[in-house]
Amino acid sequence: xxxxxxxxxxxxxxxxxxxxxxxxxxxxxxxxxxxxxxxxxxxxxxxxxxxxxxxxxxxxxxxxxxxxxxxxxxxxxxxxxxxxxxxxxxxxxxxxxxxxxxxxxxxxxxxxxxxxxxxxxxxxxxxxxxxxxxxxxxxxxxxxxxxxxxxxxxxxxxxxxxxxxxxxxxxxxxxxxxxxxxxxxxxxxxxxxxxxxxxxxxxxxxxxxxxxxxxxxxxxxxxxxxxxxxxxxxxxxxxxxxxxxxxxxxxxxxxxxxxxxxxxxxxxxxxxxxxxxxxxxxxxxxxxxxxxxxxxxxxxxxxxxxxxxxxxxxxxxxxxxxxxxxxxxxx
Amino acid sequence: xxxxxxxxxxxxxxxxxxxxxxxxxxxxxxxxxxxxxxxxxxxxxxxxxxxxxxxxxxxxxxxxxxxxxxxxxxxxxxxxxxxxxxxxxxxxxxxxxxxxxxxxxxxxxxxxxxxxxxxxxxxxxxxxxxxxxxxxxxxxxxxxxxxxxxxxxxxxxxxxxxxxxxxxxxxxxxxxxxxxxxxxxxxxxxxxxxxxxxxxxxxxxxxxxxxxxxxxxxxxxxxxxxxxxxxxxxxxxxxxxxxxxxxxxxxxxxxxxxxxxxxxxxxxxxxxxxxxxxxxxxxxxxxxxxxxxxxxxxxxxxxxxxxxxxxxxxxxxxxxxxxxxxxxxxxxxxxxxxxxxxxxxxxxxxxxxxxxxxxxxxxxxxxxxxxxxxxxxxxxxxxxxxxxxxxxxxxxxxxxxxxxxxxxxxxxxxxxxxxxxxxxxxxxxxxxxxxxxxxxxxxxxxxxxxxxxxxxxxxxxxxxxxxxxxxxxxxxxxxxxxxxxxxxxxxxxxxxxxxxxxxxxxxxxxxxxxxxxxxxxxxxxxxxxxxxxxxxxxxxxxxxxxxxxxxxxxxxxxxxxxxxx
Numbered sequence: 011x012x013x014x015x016x017x018x019x020x021x022x023x024x025x026x027x028x029x030x031x032x033x034x035x036x037x038x039x040x041x042x043x044x045x046x047x048x049x050x051x052x053x054x055x056x057x058x059x060x061x062x063x064x065x066x067x068x069x070x071x072x073x074x075x076x077x078x079x080x081x082x083x084x085x086x087x088x089x090x091x092x093x094x095x096x097x098x099x100x101x102x103x104x105x106x107x108x109x110x111x112x113x114x115x116x117x118x119x120x121x122x123x124x125x126x127x128x129x130x131x132x133x134x135x136x137x138x139x140x141x142x143x144x145x146x147x148x149x150x151x152x153x154x155x156x157x158x159x160x161x162x163x164x165x166x167x168x169x170x171x172x173x174x175x176x177x178x179x180x181x182x183x184x185x186x187x188x189x190x191x192x193x194x195x196x197x198x199x200x201x202x203x204x205x206x207x208x209x210x211x212x213x214x215x216x217x218x219x220x221x222x223x224x225x226x227x228x229x230x231x232x233x234x235x236x237x238x239x240x241x242x243x244x245x246x247x248x249x250x251x252x253x254x255x256x257x258x259x260x261x262x263x264x265x266x267x268x269x270x271x272x273x274x275x276x277x278x279x280x281x282x283x284x285x286x287x288x289x290x291x292x293x294x295x296x297x298x299x300x301x302x303x304x305x306x307x308x309x310x311x312x313x314x315x316x317x318x319x320x321x322x323x324x325x326x327x328x329x330x331x332x333x334x335x336x337x338x339x340x341x
Numbered sequence: 342x343x344x345x346x347x348x349x350x351x352x353x354x355x356x357x358x359x360x361x362x363x364x365x366x367x368x369x370x371x372x373x374x375x376x377x378x379x380x381x382x383x384x385x386x387x388x389x390x391x392x393x394x395x396x397x398x399x400x401x402x403x404x405x406x407x408x409x410x411x412x413x414x415x416x417x418x419x420x421x422x423x424x425x426x427x428x429x430x431x432x433x434x435x436x437x438x439x440x441x442x443x444x445x446x447x448x449x450x451x452x453x454x455x456x457x458x459x460x461x462x463x464x465x466x467x468x469x470x471x472x473x474x475x476x477x478x479x480x481x482x483x484x485x486x487x488x489x490x491x492x493x494x495x496x497x498x499x500x501x502x503x504x505x506x507x508x509x510x511x512x513x514x515x516x517x518x519x520x521x522x523x524x525x526x527x528x529x530x531x532x533x534x535x536x537x538x539x540x541x542x543x544x545x546x547x548x549x550x551x552x553x554x555x556x557x558x559x560x561x562x563x564x565x566x567x568x569x570x571x572x573x574x575x576x577x578x579x580x581x582x583x584x585x586x587x588x589x590x591x592x593x594x595x596x597x598x599x600x601x602x603x604x605x606x607x608x609x610x611x612x613x614x615x616x617x618x619x620x621x622x623x624x625x626x627x628x629x630x631x632x633x634x635x636x637x638x639x640x641x642x643x644x645x646x647x648x649x650x651x652x653x654x655x656x657x658x659x660x661x662x663x664x665x666x667x668x669x670x671x672x673x674x675x676x677x678x679x680x681x682x683x684x685x686x687x688x689x690x691x692x693x694x695x696x697x698x699x700x701x702x703x704x705x706x707x708x709x710x711x712x713x714x715x716x717x718x719x720x721x722x723x724x725x726x727x728x729x730x731x732x733x734x735x736x737x738x739x740x741x742x743x744x745x746x747x748x749x750x751x752x753x754x755x756x757x758x759x760x761x762x763x764x765x766x767x768x769x770x771x772x773x774x775x776x777x778x779x780x781x782x783x784x785x786x787x788x789x790x791x792x793x794x795x796x797x798x799x800x801x802x803x804x805x806x807x808x809x810x811x812x813x814x815x816x817x818x819x820x821x822x823x824x825x826x827x828x829x830x831x832x833x834x835x836x837x838x839x840x841x842x843x844x845x846x847x848x849x850x851x852x853x854x855x856x857x858x859x860x861x862x863x864x865x866x867x868x869x870x871x872x873x874x875x876x877x878x879x880x881x882x883x884x885x886x887x888x889x890x891x892x893x894x895x896x897x898x899x900x901x902x903x904x905x906x
Contacts, residue, residue: 060521080524081533087525093518097540106536107526158527 011036011194012057012162017066019052026052028218029066034162037192039185041205044215045241050198053215054164057196058087070161081110086160090167092151094139100126100150101135107158125153128187145176152184156191163188163195169204181207202242206230214238236280236340246283246317247340251276258339262315265293269339280340285319291334295319299329354731355739358724358746358784365777366749369760376593376763387591390578391598398574401489401564402557405496409553412497412652413504419645420505421512423638424630431646434653436502440892441885442842443562444859448881449656450495450567451866452663454485457874459659487569495563498656500553507552511545517629544613551610559603559753562844566863575599576755576845583759584849593763596756603751660885664878667871686875703876706861707883709772710841713857716776717783717840718833724780725787725832732788733795746788749781754845757781761850772855778846783836790835794828831898838891842884858884 012034019027026049034040042050055061057068059080068075075083086107094103101122108118126132129149134142142150148168155163168184169177185208188195197208205212206226214222214229222234233239236247250260252273258265258281265281273279283295297313302324309324311331319333376382420432438446452458485491515538523533561576573581575595583592633642667683690703728746731739749757757778761769768774798821806816844859851860858880865877 055521058521058525060524079529080521081527081529083525084527085525087522089518089522091516091518093516093522095519095522095537106523106528110527110532154522154526 017063039195041197041209043205048215085162086155092147165197265337284336296332354727358728369764372763373593382590405557406554413501417509421509444862447566449660453659491567507549661882664882686879706856710858714840717779720780721783721836729791758846758849779840787832790832
């Protein structure tokens with residue numbers, strides 16, 4: 011359906027997007043995940059038509075939209091700070107897109123009522139935007155974007171300003187609504203938990219390029235690079251020298267890594283040391299405990315050499331411990 | 342700070358400014374009302390005159406406001422949305438006229454477009470050779486002075502900055518994402534403007550229009566000096582009736598009408614401003630400012646920069662240039678003088694010629710004005726400090742008294758002058774009435790400058806100083822004064838420049854032997870002859886320079902974040 015190909019854009023002379031391409035299928039939700047400043051929001055605005063790319067193409071159902079103005083694209087956009095119209099009531103905010111489509115007043119009434127029910131705000135029609143809480147405002151913003159039946163929905167850090175529990179609730183509702191309406195959606199965030207919770211497919215954006223792509227499970231299992239592994243917080247990223255066979259020598263000891271056979275002898279290799287203890291692994295890391303932090307279901311233990319692990323029981327600070335862990339290579 | 346009974350101190354603090362206001366504002370005002378409701382005033386003839394004057398006042402104010410919006414709205418857009426070289430300078434330039442005395446603006450436009458101004462000179466040169474012997478040649482003479490456009494253009498010159506500031510601020514605070522939201526919801530550019538931008542700008546549009554209208558409605562000097570005898574607004578008619586026709590009761594009636602109108606507009610304005618809080622997410626200004634993109638934007642920015650610079654710079658440059666250029670002979674001097682650059686008009690100010698406009702050398706007017714201005718500064722600070730202290734942490738009763746102190750703002754200078762004429766007929770020979778009237782005009786601003794400065798000093802600071810071993814005097818000297826001294830200097834400069842440029846009250850109250858600069862300029866302008874004209878230009882230039890220095894000083898001293906209408 012949506013086909014984005016080779017988009018480039020620079021900001022104040024610096025390249026911001028360096029040739030972004032991806033496709034989006036019917037009913038699919040993808041998430042653009044990346045640190046702030048990676049150009050995710052700019053990419054959304056280019057897809058929405060609010061900015062034009064320096065080169066590249068945005069097409070939908072094989073129709074090139076690159077020079078189509080935003081109001082003719084039929085793409086809905088939900089903003090981080092909601093961007094509700096402060097001079098209009100809740101009803102008029104949700105009805106805005108329908109009025110632009112010249113839908114009859116009677117139908118507008120019905121559709122707005124249905125949408126407000128869908129987002130759990132029945133009875134709020136005539137309230138002022140400014141009287142609502144952040145979560146309620148975001149529901150209105152969602153209803154407003156859904157109202158004109160867009161053929162694509164885009165979310166620009168929609169939950170960024172909300173607190174954690176509210177975020178989880180809204181994410182669940184959002185997923186349900188997206189599933190029900192079957193609208194393809196692009197969700198932009200810097201928060202990987204949000205991304206994992208909502209996305210069918212994740213695209214990780216770094217320095218203007220998509221550096222990794224796949225389902226949440228794929229991306230977690232096979233982070234494409236050392237940077238991605240660090241960004242996703244998958245574990246300790248260390249580097250070492252390939253010695254022989256599947257052995258890699260590092261500052262933390264020599265590890266046996268199957269995939270190390272790809273590397274030639276003496277070559278530098280990045281390794282990912284997963285922080286969960288796995289009993290039957292051959293690789294062992296030893297060290298003195300520097301810090302112990304209680305977390306929900308265990309303890310985060312940091313060793314004096316800087317590596318960290320999640321353990322079920324808490325050692326004492328200063329103890330010498332040995333942890334069996336999975337070590338994988340990173341390209 | 343105050344050791345004796347706090348009640349007594351506060352009472353004393355209030356007593357000083359309130360006595361002054363009672364004596365010099367409310368009493369004269371009561372006399373005006375008494376005169377108005379005299380049966381002999383309310384004749385059909387008088388009411389008819391009042392009605393026709395009121396109609397013209399409305400008409401010209403409405404027209405001026407519309408023209409100001411036509412120039413001001415694109416300018417506001419220019420400053421709020423685009424970044425270009427010289428922007429701060431251009432913005433400052435558009436703000437200069439607002440602070441200038443009306444006589445200076447009138448003289449500036451006169452020097453550019455008047456019968457002896459540069460434009461007419463150019464037209465003459467294209468027809469004849471130099472030297473020019475008769476500037477009032479009927480051929481190809483630009484008729485500007487004494488026309489409605491003269492009044493309107495001067496009003497636009499004055500008030501465009503109001504639209505630029507109020508609407509421009511609102512525009513730059515608008516969240517661009519609201520725009521984007523509307524666009525993604527299917528609104529094209531025009532509908533986005535109509536359904537989103539315009540409604541959000543409405544309060545600022547209304548507020549600025551009303552403020553501009555209020556200033557145009559009460560304008561006096563511009564209309565008297567540029568409009569000439571055929572245009573009479575309420576203000577001008579009050580002056581004519583009081584001074585030329587000596588019909589004080591009709592002047593009083595007109596004053597009352599004027600005051601009522603001003604009151605209504607002010608109430609409307611305050612209501613609009615207090616409702617102006619629809620924006621939810623306030624944004625840091627400047628985030629949607631960018632360089633012009635594309636040919637259309639570039640042409641717009643370029644054209645408006647040229648237009649604004651020309652419109653605001655030409656009159657301000659024409660005046661000093663004209664004051665130092667001799668273009669024609671004086672009466673009886675035909676053919677004997679040098680043409681070109683000259684300082685004659687300035688040196689002439691020091692000579693008391695027989696048959697000249699005054700009984701004293703014209704430079705005396707400058708000395709008088711300086712004397713009045715210094716007196717105004719002293720009296721207004723003397724009254725302003727107690728009022729500011731009293732208003733700092735006010736009780737509920739005192740909060741009610743606050744608007745009372747601001748009331749003189751609503752009365753025009755001409756009305757204040759008329760009040761003095763009516764209330765103190767025996768004191769008119771005394772020169773001190775002028776600085777008293779000027780104090781009434783300056784006092785609200787002085788209080789509004791001192792009070793925030795006073796309020797900005799937290800008690801913690803004083804306590805900290807005291808706990809570090811400072812005596813009460815040392816606390817005052819090291820904590821209060823450094824902060825207050827800025828505000829005091831700023832207030833003093835303000836009172837000074839207000840008094841120096843004030844025209845409406847002065848022209849009603851000034852005795853011929855004690856002219857002020859603005860009065861002298863207006864007299865010179867109303868007399869025939871190139872020398873008189875040149876002297877008007879010279880004095881207006883002196884006033885322009887002093888006022889500009891004053892404005893610069895105030896801008897430098899302004900408390901960060903304070904100010905804006």
